[in-house]
Amino acid sequence: xxxxxxxxxxxxxLLFLAPTGWGKTTLLLDLAKNTEKSIxxxxxxxxxxxxxxxxxxxNKLSSFAPxxxxxxxxxxxxGLNFKLFVLxxxxxxxxxxxxxxxxxIIVFDEFHLFYYWGKSFRPKLMEISETVMGNSLPALLLTAxxxxxxxxxxxxxxxxxxxRYLMNLGNQQIKKEPKSFYLIPKKxxxxxxxxxxxxxxxxxxxxxxxxxxxxxxxxxxxxxxxLSCVSGEVEEFQRQMSVSVKIxxxxxxxxxxxxxxLPEISWLYITYKVDSLDMWxxxxxxxxxxxxxxxxxxxxxxxxxxxxxIISLFNFLCHYGVKKIGRVIHALRRHYHS
Numbered sequence: 001x002x003x004x005x006x007x008x009x010x011x012x013x014l015l016f017l018a019p020t021g022w023g024k025t026t027l028l029l030d031l032a033k034n035t036e037k038s039i040x041x042x043x044x045x046x047x048x049x050x051x052x053x054x055x056x057x058x059n060k061l062s063s064f065a066p067x068x069x070x071x072x073x074x075x076x077x078x079g080l081n082f083k084l085f086v087l088x089x090x091x092x093x094x095x096x097x098x099x100x101x102x103x104x105i106i107v108f109d110e111f112h113l114f115y116y117w118g119k120s121f122r123p124k125l126m127e128i129s130e131t132v133m134g135n136s137l138p139a140l141l142l143t144a145x146x147x148x149x150x151x152x153x154x155x156x157x158x159x160x161x162x163x164r165y166l167m168n169l170g171n172q173q174i175k176k177e178p179k180s181f182y183l184i185p186k187k188x189x190x191x192x193x194x195x196x197x198x199x200x201x202x203x204x205x206x207x208x209x210x211x212x213x214x215x216x217x218x219x220x221x222x223x224x225x226x227l228s229c230v231s232g233e234v235e236e237f238q239r240q241m242s243v244s245v246k247i248x249x250x251x252x253x254x255x256x257x258x259x260x261x262l263p264e265i266s267w268l269y270i271t272y273k274v275d276s277l278d279m280w281x282x283x284x285x286x287x288x289x290x291x292x293x294x295x296x297x298x299x300x301x302x303x304x305x306x307x308x309x310i311i312s313l314f315n316f317l318c319h320y321g322v323k324k325i326g327r328v329i330h331a332l333r334r335h336y337h338s
Contacts, residue, residue, distance in 0.1 A: 106138065111154075183313045
């Protein structure tokens with residue numbers, strides 16, 4: 001911890017890589033308690049920023065988490081100072097950017113998203129990361145998944161720093177590997193498996209928001225407790241989760257691949273082909289964060305070899321076949337005894 005603090009207080013850039021669920025947030029809170037500088041925490045996700053703000057307050061740290069640009073502008077122009085500014089990039093205006101970043105440590109949480117989303121549908125993520133690194137401001141970049149593409153981007157933007165560091169405690173690793181991994185060629189196979197109603201909470205990643213919401217409606221109509229979470233509805237999902245006594249299914253888009261505390265997951269489904277290994281690993285890492293065992297069903301093999309993937313496909317067929325036959329036998333017995 002002391003070495004990280006020293007690095008950042010001397011206008012350096014540190015790309016910090018550690019597995020999902022490793023405790024990067026705790027490390028950041030410790031940094032805030034020990035450094036004399038204020039910290040600007042930048043998150044690509046509002047839900048992630050909200051959760052970090054709560055952690056700051058629980059640790060009795062002076063934290064400011066405005067939701068609107070006007071609120072942030074007034075605070076900066078009024079000279080208000082906090083230990084932590086917890087922000088999403090969309091509320092940062094050009095007129096206060098310089099004052100906001102001056103003499104502070106800038107933290108990019110889930111840095112890979114600043115790259116992937118920044119180069120596609122949220123250009124401001126890319127713009128602010130380039131501004132910080134282009135001006136050689138002290139910065140801590142946190143992520144569990146940095147592909148070679150992300151690392152090369154970081155290298156290309158940090159040439160102006162006198163000192164830049166890459167600290168790798170486990171890149172592209174999830175906290176706990178699944179007890180069982182099953183490869184499936186079609187998403188319909190995953191939906192068929194859902195019908196087995198295996199015990200435990202099932203977390204299902206869907207490609208489209210309407211698909212996630214539609215599946216939640218379907219399983220609620222079947223008598224299960226099913227929640228959905230899509231972009232723009234995270235806070236409502238968190239509210240529903242807090243009042244649900246028992247949850248059977250969570251259907252979501254990639255919105256739930258980062259942040260948002262979840263209960264223990266028993267079955268995790270990735271029903272579509274994800275654009276990058278980084279994003280796939282973030283989804284796979286949503287289970288096992290408390291050390292619980294879980295099974296993963298996916299349309300991609302992740303970091304597994306082709307032979308391992310073929311074996312996992314065979315294993316799925318055996319697993320599904322045995323469970324399906326067992327359900328049929330059970331139904332026949334009930335019918336016979338009735």
